[in-house]
Amino acid sequence: MSAFYFRKVLLPLVMLGGACVPQLLRAQDAFPLVPPAAEPRNVETSRDQVGRRFIPPSSFPKSPAGVEDLMKQETPQSLETDLTLDALLMMATENNPTLVQAQQQIQGTLGKALEAGLYPNPTFYYIAEQIFVDSETDTDTPGEFQGGAVQQEIVTANKREISRRKYQQRAKTAEWMAVAQQWRVCNDVRIHFWKTLGHRQIVDIRRELLKAAEDSALTTREQVNLGQATQAELHLSNVSLQRTRLSLLNAENMYRSQFAMLSSLVGVELEPQPLKGKLVADMESMIDFNQAVENLYSDSPEVLAATAKWQADCITLERERVEPVPNIFVKAASGYNHESREPVASVQIFMEVPIFDRNQGTIHQAEADLARQNAEIKRTKLRLRQDLALHYQKYLTALQHVIEFQSVILPEAKAAYANQLDAYKGDRQNWGDVLKTQREYYQLREQYVHHLITWRTNETLINGFLLHGGLKAAESPTPPGHIDSVAQPR
Amino acid sequence: MSDSSSRRAFLKNGTMGTFAALSVGTPAAAALSKEQHDSPSAQASKKQADQHEVQDEYDGFSRYRPSRGHDPDSDYYIGKRVPGFRNPADGPAPFIANDLDKLPWKMKNGAKEFHLVCEPVAREFLPGHWMNVYGFNGSMPGPTIEVTQGDRIRIIVHNELPEETSIHWHGFELPVQYDGAHTMTQNPIKPGKTFKYEFDVHEEGTFFYHSHIAMQEAFGMVGWFIVHPQKVWDPPVDRDFGVIFQNFRIDPMQTVVNSWSMDWNWHTINGRSGPYATPLVCKHGERVRVRLLDFSPVQHHPIHMHGHTFWITGHEGARIPKSAWIPRNTELVGVAQAADFEFIANNPGDWMFHCHMVHHMMNHMVQHVGPRLREDAKVDHYLTSLDTRPRVKMHQDPQFGIPGYPQKMQGMTMTKPMMKKLWSRREVKGMRANAMMSMAGLMTSVRVLPDDLYQRVMETDEKVPKGSIFKEIVKRFGTIEDYEPAPPDVMQKMLNDD
Numbered sequence: 002m003s004a005f006y007f008r009k010v011l012l013p014l015v016m017l018g019g020a021c022v023p024q025l026l027r028a029q030d031a032f033p034l035v036p037p038a039a040e041p042r043n044v045e046t047s048r049d050q051v052g053r054r055f056i057p058p059s060s061f062p063k064s065p066a067g068v069e070d071l072m073k074q075e076t077p078q079s080l081e082t083d084l085t086l087d088a089l090l091m092m093a094t095e096n097n098p099t100l101v102q103a104q105q106q107i108q109g110t111l112g113k114a115l116e117a118g119l120y121p122n123p124t125f126y127y128i129a130e131q132i133f134v135d136s137e138t139d140t141d142t143p144g145e146f147q148g149g150a151v152q153q154e155i156v157t158a159n160k161r162e163i164s165r166r167k168y169q170q171r172a173k174t175a176e177w178m179a180v181a182q183q184w185r186v187c188n189d190v191r192i193h194f195w196k197t198l199g200h201r202q203i204v205d206i207r208r209e210l211l212k213a214a215e216d217s218a219l220t221t222r223e224q225v226n227l228g229q230a231t232q233a234e235l236h237l238s239n240v241s242l243q244r245t246r247l248s249l250l251n252a253e254n255m256y257r258s259q260f261a262m263l264s265s266l267v268g269v270e271l272e273p274q275p276l277k278g279k280l281v282a283d284m285e286s287m288i289d290f291n292q293a294v295e296n297l298y299s300d301s302p303e304v305l306a307a308t309a310k311w312q313a314d315c316i317t318l319e320r321e322r323v324e325p326v327p328n329i330f331v332k333a334a335s336g337y338n339h340e341s342r343e344p345v346a347s348v349q350i351f352m353e354v355p356i357f358d359r360n361q362g363t364i365h366q367a368e369a370d371l372a373r374q375n376a377e378i379k380r381t382k383l384r385l386r387q388d389l390a391l392h393y394q395k396y397l398t399a400l401q402h403v404i405e406f407q408s409v410i411l412p413e414a415k416a417a418y419a420n421q422l423d424a425y426k427g428d429r430q431n432w433g434d435v436l437k438t439q440r441e442y443y444q445l446r447e448q449y450v451h452h453l454i455t456w457r458t459n460e461t462l463i464n465g466f467l468l469h470g471g472l473k474a475a476e477s478p479t480p481p482g483h484i485d486s487v488a489q490p491r
Numbered sequence: 492m493s494d495s496s497s498r499r500a501f502l503k504n505g506t507m508g509t510f511a512a513l514s515v516g517t518p519a520a521a522a523l524s525k526e527q528h529d530s531p532s533a534q535a536s537k538k539q540a541d542q543h544e545v546q547d548e549y550d551g552f553s554r555y556r557p558s559r560g561h562d563p564d565s566d567y568y569i570g571k572r573v574p575g576f577r578n579p580a581d582g583p584a585p586f587i588a589n590d591l592d593k594l595p596w597k598m599k600n601g602a603k604e605f606h607l608v609c610e611p612v613a614r615e616f617l618p619g620h621w622m623n624v625y626g627f628n629g630s631m632p633g634p635t636i637e638v639t640q641g642d643r644i645r646i647i648v649h650n651e652l653p654e655e656t657s658i659h660w661h662g663f664e665l666p667v668q669y670d671g672a673h674t675m676t677q678n679p680i681k682p683g684k685t686f687k688y689e690f691d692v693h694e695e696g697t698f699f700y701h702s703h704i705a706m707q708e709a710f711g712m713v714g715w716f717i718v719h720p721q722k723v724w725d726p727p728v729d730r731d732f733g734v735i736f737q738n739f740r741i742d743p744m745q746t747v748v749n750s751w752s753m754d755w756n757w758h759t760i761n762g763r764s765g766p767y768a769t770p771l772v773c774k775h776g777e778r779v780r781v782r783l784l785d786f787s788p789v790q791h792h793p794i795h796m797h798g799h800t801f802w803i804t805g806h807e808g809a810r811i812p813k814s815a816w817i818p819r820n821t822e823l824v825g826v827a828q829a830a831d832f833e834f835i836a837n838n839p840g841d842w843m844f845h846c847h848m849v850h851h852m853m854n855h856m857v858q859h860v861g862p863r864l865r866e867d868a869k870v871d872h873y874l875t876s877l878d879t880r881p882r883v884k885m886h887q888d889p890q891f892g893i894p895g896y897p898q899k900m901q902g903m904t905m906t907k908p909m910m911k912k913l914w915s916r917r918e919v920k921g922m923r924a925n926a927m928m929s930m931a932g933l934m935t936s937v938r939v940l941p942d943d944l945y946q947r948v949m950e951t952d953e954k955v956p957k958g959s960i961f962k963e964i965v966k967r968f969g970t971i972e973d974y975e976p977a978p979p980d981v982m983q984k985m986l987n988d989d
């Protein structure tokens with residue numbers, strides 16, 4: 002396990018979400034509204050029965066707040082930013098609080114190991130016995146015996162060393178859990194990096210779709226004036242326009258949300274800004290499902306943590322099995338006997354006799370825990386395989402789509418659009434048909450981005466042992482149970 | 492002797508046999524015997540020719556100026572029987588189907604033998620617009636078959652189509668096994684196979700041949716079959732034009748005919764669309780015949796000629812007796828019908844000749860909305876970057892306050908090569924500079940030119956500036972003071988218009 006990610010512990014996470022909302026509200030306040038549409042020439046016009054007289058096209062619907070500002074934004078041509086994926090990973094390493102938690106889980110467990118291995122302290126007694134007893138020479142003596150005693154428990158059967166080994170093994174479990182947490186954080190940063198990049202592209206594409214919707218609404222007006230479209234179609238074009246405007250706002254909201262999530266994961270409050278990176282990656286060899294399963298079984302931090310925990314449970318059982326071996330208590334005293342008027346000493350040696358309680362219940366529990374953990378390793382592997390099946394399906398489907406979108410679908414759709422434009426230029430195509438093809442091309446580009454996001458997300462998960470949840474609190478390696486409830490862990 | 496052979500013998504030995512043979516100028520004519528020349532009927536024909544005299548004016552009708560004559564009952568009312576300049580002794584005027592070839596023949600075993608190959612054809616409807624149709628011998632419509640009444644003909648049809656076919660000889664009273672009705676009278680001609688049609692022609696008039704497979708008809712498989720009469724029709728004409736009007740459904744951005752459609756959007760005259768359809772050019776004062784066939788799949792055509800009143804002198808069924816001729820400016824020609832128009836070209840100028848159906852006066856209509864109509868919008872801006880597009884101005888031209896605006900079609904893009912091809916034809920020399928903009932679809936023109944101007948246009952290679960012939964006609968026959976030449980920049984603007 003690399004210690005790099007655990008080296009530094011910085012401030013706790015500052016959530017970005019709260020900070021973003023006021024900005025959005027401020028931005029919405031600043032959005033200028035589209036000028037109100039002109040009133041109909043004649044109020045009676047709207048009451049006319051359809052088709053009895055020409056009704057001029059109604060106005061375009063007002064833009065929802067924010068749309069016009071979004072349409073004015075330019076897509077950055079060059080990304081002059083330091084927000085690369087590596088930079089964000091570094092930020093997360095230094096600032097994500099769950100990594101600190103994971104580190105402290107290790108430290109805490111190591112503390113237990115230390116504590117569990119410490120030898121019992123001796124006990125010191127002052128003893129005054131038989132006070133006021135009469136003697137031949139005196140009455141009401143200070144007592145027959147006044148003196149001090151020291152009692153020491155002598156631990157048998159290597160209990161301290163076994164306990165220490167047990168918690169050291171748990172610390173190893175905690176380490177694997179920390180590795181898992183590291184993957185969770187890194188995977189999540191990567192995934193949200195792809196998502197943020199993708200949704201930024203989707204905002205740009207939705208802008209183009211809105212331009213197409215505006216064109217479509219305008220075209221419908223032109224057609225109405227030529228008797229080629231009806232008022233109903235005009236209304237529906239307004240519906241389409243408004244829905245497209247909302248979809249742009251939705252895309253922008255999604256982008257901001259993704260950026261806020263990314264910012265939260267890296268643990269630093271960042272303003273939305275372009276990221277430096279490419280959603281499209283070079284096509285490397287496709288991940289093989291069986292190989293991915295093998296990788297999970299052999300290298301998954303969750304499997305390794307479960308295995309480490311199983312080893313700790315073995316030690317726990319070993320520890321509980323030696324628990325009935327009685328420790329020996331030795332007590333030695335030295336004092337003055339006022340009756341005999343001479344210094345005396347005493348020695349006691351005692352032990353618990355395991356007649357009734359031979360720790361058989363706890364051993365049984367430890368055995369059960371061990372068996373349970375044995376099943377847990379298998380369960381973890383199967384769960385990972387199950388999760389892999391889901392993510393591999395998504396990965397494979399997305400990758401297949403990406404390849405075909407790149408090689409066939411987008412070039413063909415683009416060619417169709419260019420073809421239509423050429424034809425329209427030569428007066429060989431209706432503009433409405435050109436717009437449909439244009440919209441189709443842009444929608445396919447958006448689908449392509451979604452496939453890219455899905456591809457990169459699932460690829461990241463598969464390569465990252467399916468771990469995600471970068472702000473999920475780091476798990477404790479300590480299982481619940483009364484064994485750990487004693488004052489001194491054993 | 493069979494009935495057919497006796498009929499053929501009668502026709503071949505008829506009074507006008509010699510005359511008809513000479514008219515086509517074929518080797519067969521030279522082969523005619525001296526006896527035939529000296530026959531009583533030939534002598535009568537010679538007499539008729541010798542008596543042929545042409546006047547400038549007949550009973551108040553002038554062959555040189557718009558006029559009607561004095562009496563609707565007169566034989567010369569609106570030039571009804573006013574003869575052309577052509578001497579009947581010279582035989583019928585040559586049949587001219589612009590932009591189409593004639594099908595050659597050879598005399599074999601007593602019959603004129605023709606060879607027709609049914610095959611897919613690429614036809615240039617407009618300069619640069621090559622459409623995929625079916626036709627004959629590389630042409631759509633097919634080449635013109637031209638015979639004389641009384642001929643025995645043999646037509647060997649070879650099918651190079653990927654599917655079976657049969658050919659119907661439309662209007663002929665022939666032995667039934669040669670009628671070409673698919674399956675009903677003959678087995679279909681399989682791809683790569685040949686079928687021989689052979690029969691005597693006792694009819695005269697305007698006929699045509701076509702595939703008898705409906706979809707192949709919609710693909711354009713038709714051709715003229717002109718039978719010249721042995722006795723030249725009276726009065727003689729100087730010009731005998733043939734025009735086949737057709738419709739096709741060819742979707743925007745397509746070149747293949749959609750024969751399944753019930754809507755038709757491309758229109759051709761002899762396989763070309765206006766303004767690529769070649770004008771019919773004649774001389775001032777001539778008698779002109781136009782044979783018009785509507786071979787559209789489902790649409791009739793009200794054919795209108797500007798500047799003249801014509802007589803309907805025949806249909807595809809037969810020549811009409813003069814007592815039944817009808818004067819018209821517009822004649823409705825139905826699907827699979829032919830009509831013969833005759834008129835004296837007494838009004839010089841470039842006269843539109845077109846189907847009057849609005850949608851037939853244009854091609855491949857598309858809705859005229861979008862950037863081509865918008866201020867400051869250019870399609871090229873869209874083509875510059877396909878991944879982003881210009882934003883439209885969400886306001887409309889104030890003229891959109893008028894319902895119906897805009898009605899003017901924006902016009903198709905004419906590239907320089909296209910314009911060059913249109914103007915390279917002899918028949919259009921000297922027309923107004925923007926004449927090409929006005930003809931589309933089932934539109935062409937009849938050009939009536941004084942002798943000298945006809946010579947400049949049709950018989951010399953001298954450079955004739957655009958508009959010069961037209962202007963000269965206006966100068967001679969109109970009011971030149973009121974004449975406004977075409978704006979010189981119109982075509983240039985058209986060339987540059989995106």
